[in-house]
Amino acid sequence: MGSADDIMMEAGGMSTVKLWTDEDVAGAPKVSAVFDDIRATRNSDFVNNFWRALANQPELLQRTWASVKAVMIEPGLLDPLTKELIYIAVSTVNSCTYCTHSHTAAARAKGMTEQQHAELLAVISLAAHTNSLANALQISVDKEFLVD
Amino acid sequence: MGSADDIMMEAGGMSTVKLWTDEDVAGAPKVSAVFDDIRATRNSDFVNNFWRALANQPELLQRTWASVKAVMIEPGLLDPLTKELIYIAVSTVNSCTYCTHSHTAAARAKGMTEQQHAELLAVISLAAHTNSLANALQISVDKEFLVD
Amino acid sequence: MGSADDIMMEAGGMSTVKLWTDEDVAGAPKVSAVFDDIRATRNSDFVNNFWRALANQPELLQRTWASVKAVMIEPGLLDPLTKELIYIAVSTVNSCTYCTHSHTAAARAKGMTEQQHAELLAVISLAAHTNSLANALQISVDKEFLVD
């Protein structure tokens, strides 16, 4: 598998923008501050390609990271794993290869078992099935479902 | 609000197929068996329009209801509310009006609070935001995310 | 049902553009020529709202009607009903309310039975189911499927 993986890595050139190396980041204080916070928050030196691509847009990088921190990392009423499952569901329907990979990995890192993954897939695919039926049938909403 | 609601109900004629009344169902044993099982399983006399539209396709009705029972009702590793949250996420991205309404109602019936709904919306909209970025940037997948 | 239908008709004002009446069309030769050809080709006086909305964009109206004639009306290797079934499938996935309604009606006008509609729905919903699985699993393409 090694050589295929290496090609994936080299394939960084296949993004529509340059992926910033740590050296590129070092010379850009705004970007550097976000990368430092990503590393500190995650307690890891690894910064994935999504942020290296967004580095070309410092304001968007800042805003996006701030949202990720607020929504996915700060404690809330939904537990972290549930949020990753929802993230995978959205990414799947949007046909986002990168996000599906990165959030499936994130869910596993947060404890998702293969069994839970299997149930997640069962729910996603059932919803895709009934969504297409309801859209094809243009079913009108029962008044019982409406809020007062 | 009453008159608007009534119109919604009358709007049954706006589906692309006939919505079956209980009288229609009574004359069709295959459909009737599914409706009976829906009512018994849910312990409620209410059968929503989705099933009344699918009644035109008895085999598809049977198969779809069997899947809903297996995935959403039989106990599994994901709790019932989590499954509804995932269902809402998929339905939202597929822009399915009927499913978004029916599963938001179902999630509330299973205990979803307005706060949890708010967090769900925060995750869905963050995922939509980063999905669009990853798709626009065509970011290549980090080898760290790949399974061995 | 009558009053709900009337509201649907009045709801013409809910388009993002004006729907052209026959009087509006009469004063615009480019638009008028297309409407005449629609009526002659279909052998019917009825011109549906899609064309009445596109009348605001004469060049787009012309080009779109020319494509519809070439693809959907001129004889080809796929029969007219098969083409309508494909059209419904695409419209369903794109969550296009108008197109789903208009092409389901068109398919019925070309002979689609309720049984065939049921099978169409079974195929669409199965494809939606397996599409979501393949996208969630990011399954790599078997070399057996690739063209030489």
Added chain:
Amino acid sequence: MGSADDIMMEAGGMSTVKLWTDEDVAGAPKVSAVFDDIRATRNSDFVNNFWRALANQPELLQRTWASVKAVMIEPGLLDPLTKELIYIAVSTVNSCTYCTHSHTAAARAKGMTEQQHAELLAVISLAAHTNSLANALQISVDKEFLVD
């Protein structure tokens, strides 16, 4: 082309789950039973990656294969090639790389000519064109299209 194909095969590691080899399958009776039925039904020893990925979820594997058999293989009112054309249409709009490849190959195996493929593409792209217009214009449905 050989080397690129090999990389595609090696790229099995790029799925978000393990692809099961025949040896893995041999040790899992539930999975094994489905694989046996796939081979018997298709009268071929080849089992494509979709099923090798789903093998991680035996219940979902069973349910999905049962639906594929019922919808795509058992005789019905729509002929097998028409069903594949509809499948390609749905897969295209859902931007499903795997499904587009596998069902284009399946359609060719069932006799789709390049000319028929060309017409299919013409219908899909026309529908995508008019869907986007109807959605942008939010055209209201003509009462002539509604079912009684």
Added chain:
Amino acid sequence: MGSADDIMMEAGGMSTVKLWTDEDVAGAPKVSAVFDDIRATRNSDFVNNFWRALANQPELLQRTWASVKAVMIEPGLLDPLTKELIYIAVSTVNSCTYCTHSHTAAARAKGMTEQQHAELLAVISLAAHTNSLANALQISVDKEFLVD
């Protein structure tokens, strides 16, 4: 048209959440602060339903409004009308009825002519057409298009 419009207004009950009235807002300082800023920034007393629905989620309301201000209102390199055209394009493909209506109205308020709207529709529908072809054909990217 009057009565249909009234029904649309009453249809506020058709959202999956309560739409906040000005009285509801008055009792919630966090929400009130955002509504005040919306009114001050837009120099108008009118606050549209999108914000009245988001009022149920004060943090999401704050973050969303902050992003709208930063991206759509603060001066940048793309002029305000161009940004609205892009917004309409995204909303159309996502089949978002509310967003298509609100941003078509916003574009008109910023000077979009019917002719410009017509050209926008021509570009959106052409892109939808070629997108579906490229996805159906799974065309591989020319190396000439890749960044170094």
Added chain:
Amino acid sequence: MGSADDIMMEAGGMSTVKLWTDEDVAGAPKVSAVFDDIRATRNSDFVNNFWRALANQPELLQRTWASVKAVMIEPGLLDPLTKELIYIAVSTVNSCTYCTHSHTAAARAKGMTEQQHAELLAVISLAAHTNSLANALQISVDKEFLVD
């Protein structure tokens, strides 16, 4: 990067149809005429893979190129760069890898700066964010947004 690029090129075999070489084109007058016009119009000898794939469908090739010329190349009220930005937006939401790459390259060729690209991404991702909220909340359209 060289080897990854080469693999991309070899990956021409990964399309679902044959990509036509100049030699293939030379023997097909209908296709040849379109390729000649593409080269003359763009004043470049380079013909990208999209057209080499469409060459399998001469009528669709002709119609598609005629639309691209009319919409994207002939002067109109929207300037050429604005049209490319809209094209990227649509392609992103449709998750079209090929179109996102080719139109990002086209936008750069027409003068898009990295700063403008950054703003485009900010608008697209904000729209994706609010689209998902409006669809999840099923917000009803304010009567202020409706056309008379």
